[in-house]
Amino acid sequence: MTRPCTWRKSPFSGGGEGNACVEVAHLDTHIAVRDSKSPARATLTFPTVSFSRFVEALKEAGR
Template identity: 80%
Template sequence: MTRPCTWRKSSFSGGGEGNACLEVAHLDTRIAVRDSKAPDRATLAFPAASFTRFLEALKEADR
């Protein structure tokens, strides 16, 4: 049995309903990503460590 995902959206989602972004969910060993405009469509899942490195690289590039 799998447990249901709790999807989170960035506080930087933009105006309106804030649905112009990605949502993420923490699974046991992976991070799932989906399009907030089409939540019932396919999701991508990445190893948690890889996703963390990806976010760190984005933050570094933004400086």
């Protein structure tokens, strides 16, 4: 049985309705990513560890 995803987007999303960004959902062992402007289209999934490392690298680059 597949559980429904709870999609989240950054509070720093673009102006207006805040739909100029990507959304993420935590799955059991992966992170799903989709375009907030086209939520019904395909999603990308990444192993949780890999996605976490990616986010940490982005934070480091922004310092």
